[in-house]
Amino acid sequence: MTSELIYKYLSNEASEEEVRTLFEWIDASAENKKYFITLKKTWALSALSQEISIDAAPVIAIRPKNKVFQFFKYAAAFVILCGLAKIALDVSPKTKSKSKEIILEWSDGRSEIITKNNQEKLVLDQNRHLIARKLPNHIIYYGKVPNQKVVYSTITVPYGKRFTVTLSDGTIVSLNSGTTLRYPEQFGLNGKRSVYLSGEAFFEVSKDKKHPFMVNANKVDIEVLGTKFNISAYPENPTVNSTLVEGSIKMSEVENKANVVLLQPNQMATWNNNSKKIITKEVDASFYNAWTKGEIAFKDTPFSTIAKIIQRTYDVEIINKNADLARQNFTGTIKISESSVANILELLKRDTPFQYVIEQNTITITNLPN
Amino acid sequence: MNNDNSFELDLFKSFKEGDETAFTHFYDKYFSRIKSFSVQFIYDQDEAENLAQEAFLHLWQNRATVESLNGIQSFLYTYSKSKCLNMIRHNKVKDRFKSEILNQKERELDIEILNSVQFDTLELTELERLIQESISDLPPKTREVFIKKRFENKKNAEIAEEMQVTLKAVEAHMTKALKILKTKLSDYLFLIFILICNN
Numbered sequence: 022m023t024s025e026l027i028y029k030y031l032s033n034e035a036s037e038e039e040v041r042t043l044f045e046w047i048d049a050s051a052e053n054k055k056y057f058i059t060l061k062k063t064w065a066l067s068a069l070s071q072e073i074s075i076d077a078a079p080v081i082a083i084r085p086k087n088k089v090f091q092f093f094k095y096a097a098a099f100v101i102l103c104g105l106a107k108i109a110l111d112v113s114p115k116t117k118s119k120s121k122e123i124i125l126e127w128s129d130g131r132s133e134i135i136t137k138n139n140q141e142k143l144v145l146d147q148n149r150h151l152i153a154r155k156l157p158n159h160i161i162y163y164g165k166v167p168n169q170k171v172v173y174s175t176i177t178v179p180y181g182k183r184f185t186v187t188l189s190d191g192t193i194v195s196l197n198s199g200t201t202l203r204y205p206e207q208f209g210l211n212g213k214r215s216v217y218l219s220g221e222a223f224f225e226v227s228k229d230k231k232h233p234f235m236v237n238a239n240k241v242d243i244e245v246l247g248t249k250f251n252i253s254a255y256p257e258n259p260t261v262n263s264t265l266v267e268g269s270i271k272m273s274e275v276e277n278k279a280n281v282v283l284l285q286p287n288q289m290a291t292w293n294n295n296s297k298k299i300i301t302k303e304v305d306a307s308f309y310n311a312w313t314k315g316e317i318a319f320k321d322t323p324f325s326t327i328a329k330i331i332q333r334t335y336d337v338e339i340i341n342k343n344a345d346l347a348r349q350n351f352t353g354t355i356k357i358s359e360s361s362v363a364n365i366l367e368l369l370k371r372d373t374p375f376q377y378v379i380e381q382n383t384i385t386i387t388n389l390p391n
Numbered sequence: 392m393n394n395d396n397s398f399e400l401d402l403f404k405s406f407k408e409g410d411e412t413a414f415t416h417f418y419d420k421y422f423s424r425i426k427s428f429s430v431q432f433i434y435d436q437d438e439a440e441n442l443a444q445e446a447f448l449h450l451w452q453n454r455a456t457v458e459s460l461n462g463i464q465s466f467l468y469t470y471s472k473s474k475c476l477n478m479i480r481h482n483k484v485k486d487r488f489k490s491e492i493l494n495q496k497e498r499e500l501d502i503e504i505l506n507s508v509q510f511d512t513l514e515l516t517e518l519e520r521l522i523q524e525s526i527s528d529l530p531p532k533t534r535e536v537f538i539k540k541r542f543e544n545k546k547n548a549e550i551a552e553e554m555q556v557t558l559k560a561v562e563a564h565m566t567k568a569l570k571i572l573k574t575k576l577s578d579y580l581f582l583i584f585i586l587i588c589n590n
Contacts (some may be wrong), residue, residue, distance in 0.1 A: 025566050032540060032565070033434075034547065037488050044496045058504050063573050065431040065504070066522070
């Protein structure tokens with residue numbers, strides 16, 4: 022209905038009343054506006070190819086092979102996914118046994134579901150002392166005189182969700198989908214500020230030279246003073262990646278403290294469970310924390326990795342039976358909230374043709390039929 | 392294609408040296424594109440023609456600054472874009488609707504669209520190739536309707552009569568063509584957009 026109206030408008034055949042309706046539709050949302058702008062741009066620029074005659078034989082599309090161009094093309098393509106075709110993927114929330122909600126487990130063993138619709142509320146400990154304030158997607162602990170005994174809480178963020186915790190020292194931890202963080206309700210007076218991570222998190226550690234901040238992930242410790250960095254330590258991966266944005270951090274093997282590296286900003290340290298080695302390399306750190314801004318970023322990323330990221334981000338299961346696709350690398354950025362899994366697959370399909378079916382929250386990818 | 396290209400490269404050299412025949416070649420090649428582009432924003436065939444004339448005059452006078460063959464198109468489009476923007480901003484575009492609110496709204500949208508397009512030479516060549524391909528890829532009937540409409544400026548009723556189909560069918564073909572083109576071209580359009588943001 023709207024497409025027809027836009028077309029009528031573009032070909033100057035819409036009545037004033039129709040134009041009014043169209044403009045009202047455009048004003049209704051940023052997405053509508055974007056859609057309209059795209060169409061009008063296409064329309065205005067399609068005058069480029071004046072020479073084409075009606076009899077023109079279909080030309081076989083040749084892809085630009087230029088790598089850099091390819092990169093931009095995908096970068097661009099991913100961004101546009103937002104707001105265009107709205108093929109919403111209907112994800113049934115009942116099929117998996119694991120909880121679909123964010124769960125906070127208190128030191129005394131109680132657990133509580135933190136859902137998005139939850140009202141803002143204050144959190145008291147057993148002695149009725151105020152310890153935190155809970156917002157829909159964020160829990161903030163109050164810094165107070167540290168207790169004698171350090172007690173730990175655990176927060177678990179399922180696939181398809183993200184959450185932020187502000188610890189009692191003011192450190193902000195953003196938790197990606199499929200992540201568990203264990204942390205003290207109040208940090209102790211002495212020693213290190215230790216937390217335990219499984220999954221992916223971005224840390225903005227508040228400075229406290231007397232109490233180094235320590236993240237334990239898999240078999241490595243990451244020790245910091247005050248700094249910003251990302252850690253990816255999903256249990257299904259044999260590696261722990263730590264990427265530094267600001268400040269300095271030290272990654273060391275738990276079992277062998279001599280196995281240690283010191284990171285500079287824009288470096289990434291990778292721990293490998295199998296080789297027991299820590300390797301560093303220069304990276305663009307912002308690329309690794311794109312998820313904290315609600316984006317997924319790929320750079321020459323193999324499809325297998327992309328599939329894992331999609332599974333976690335959208336809480337779906339991907340079964341890939343297409344060998345060509347498995348070998349393919351992709352580059353681009355996706356706005357999570359504005360794209361669906363189907364959007365992303367449609368886009369990847371343009372480069373490497375494949376077929377897929379979506380059944381509940383399982384996506385099966387196969388070769389095109391011959 | 393390659394032969395064409397070396398022929399055009401020769402012409403470009405001559406053009407740079409002030410050869411009017413070479414200039415005429417480019418004029419013939421690009422004039423209607425520039426006009427068609429501008430008319431989408433100033434809504435007046437005569438004005439759009441004037442604007443295109445001006446763009447070519449400007450090109451001729453500034454040929455020393457054009458660095459490559461592809462730079463010609465990019466120069467012309469960039470000029471038209473800023474001319475269109477100027478005309479809109481200075482209220483030189485005639486009102487199309489009775490309602491001042493609608494006129495105003497249309498201008499705002501057009502300014503936004505123009506601002507989001509940048510005619511980088513590489514983009515333009517690539518875009519052109521893609522548009523050609525995309526149009527050739529349209530289903531035959533749809534392509535025919537699209538070309539009659541878009542490049543031969545025919546009214547829906549005329550097309551319907553020529554092709555012996557209903558008015559509704561013509562509209563449906565156009566909607567389909569636009570949808571296909573939009574999907575095929577959208578990454579390029581946004582690429583242009585991204586390049587602006589990064590600059």
